[in-house]
Amino acid sequence: MLISSLILMIGCSNVTTESDTPSNSTNNLEPITFTYNENEYKIVNFYQEFSQYIKEAEKHPDNLDTLYIDTVLEPFTKSVFGEDYGEFISKQWGFGTPTRPKILEEYLLYLNENNNKINDLIIDALKKSTDELSSEDDKVVYILLASPDDVTKMKWLKGVTGMTWDQNVITIQIAPPFLDEDILKFVVAHEYQHAVFFEKNEIGTNATVLEEVMLEGKADTFAQIMYPEVVTPWNDFSTKSQEENTWSYLEKNLNSINASIKDDLFYGNSSKGIPDTSNYKMGNKIMDSFIQENPSISIEEWTEMSADEILEKSKYEAKNQE
Structure with missing residues (x-):
């Protein structure tokens, strides 16, 4: 499943009563969970893990690869898959070690300060997408920081890239200096369609x-x-x-x-x-x-x-x- 998902880097309306918009949480860094069209959706940020990496990177600048795997990628893959695939993920585009922690810290500050707005945009895109294409499974969206090392590509992508790991899990990586809010919603819709496709289909390295x-x-x-x-x-x-x-x-x-x-x-x-x-x-x-x-x-x-x-x-x- 993991290898299959790494191949990816958009119905009928089925509207039901929705829960209160969850973006008014008193702690904007807590995971947000809401129910819509009988499915549960969760938005989880990995800001704390990136914060830990930044602190450790300042102390041990000669050991960044290991630090990034230990503080960010290993916790992420354990959260998603229940196993440590950190080293494997580190070799995929977009998940390489950020080597400029000072700039990464600026990214983190922006996302912390604008977390409610980011959540609202993602929630809006998930609801809009669900109205047009119903889902049979719950979905979790993880928000991660894009690496400042990928600045050229992230500028071209307008500050957002996404990946769908399986029918339940989506990651969104954000580079704040180039963030286009409309592109963020577009990418969430794109990845949502992948996730619904995976509910009944598999695609792996043997895909044509x-x-x-x-x-x-x-x-x-x-x-x-x-x-x-x-x-x-x-x-x-x-x-x-x-x-x-x-x-x-x-x-x-x-x-x-x-x-x-x-x-x-x-x-x-x-x-x-x-x-x-x-x-x-x-x-x-x-x-x-x-x-x-x-x-x-x-x-x-x-x-x-x-x-x-x-x-x-x-x-x-x-x-x-x-």
Whole structure:
């Protein structure tokens, strides 16, 4: 399950009486729990663990990797999985050791001071998403600090990145200097759709290239439906030739499970004319075509559809052969 989840870096309305908005807690650093549409949602911040890392980093600047695993990643993975996967997680993008604790402390100060606002944005996105796509399982959203070492990427991502670990657990990492509140809600909706998909489906390292492309295409499409005014930097091609090159490459490798091909689509490959995040871009294009061709199919239905069926019903392949 852990390895499967690391592949990820958006129905019918079912409104019931909701609990009081929980953001008025007297202690804004306590976990927040609320019930909505018969499911329990929890928002948990890991600020205390980051605070401990910052204190230890100042005392032992030559031992940052071990400190970060011990103070942040190990407690996180034990909380989520019941086991210590800290060292494994530390090798994944976004979870590497922050080497600038002073800047990290500034991040932490901002999130502490704005915790109620962050919680409200996440709560709003969860409720809005649940109204459109019902869930069968409870959800926990963990809020972590992004690393100042990833400043270039986090600026491009507008201060937010997320990951869905399974049907229950989502992480949101925030870089306050670049935080776009609308993007935060968009990312929460995107990750929520992943979590609902995982309630009935599994995807692992043996997933095909097409399955991974459509996984992201579905999530981004859902988030775009929730927040049509939000423009993200990762979901569209700059030129038609980029789209054509990417489709040609994908078409030849639809059923491949080769990691290097998946990397080409995620990280880009300039020699092949493929831009980065092409798995998102291509997934969005196929989903756009699918919805145009099948407007009566609900979000809940297409969430459950296989990648092969989505591609077939989208007629994207046929359109690109004309």
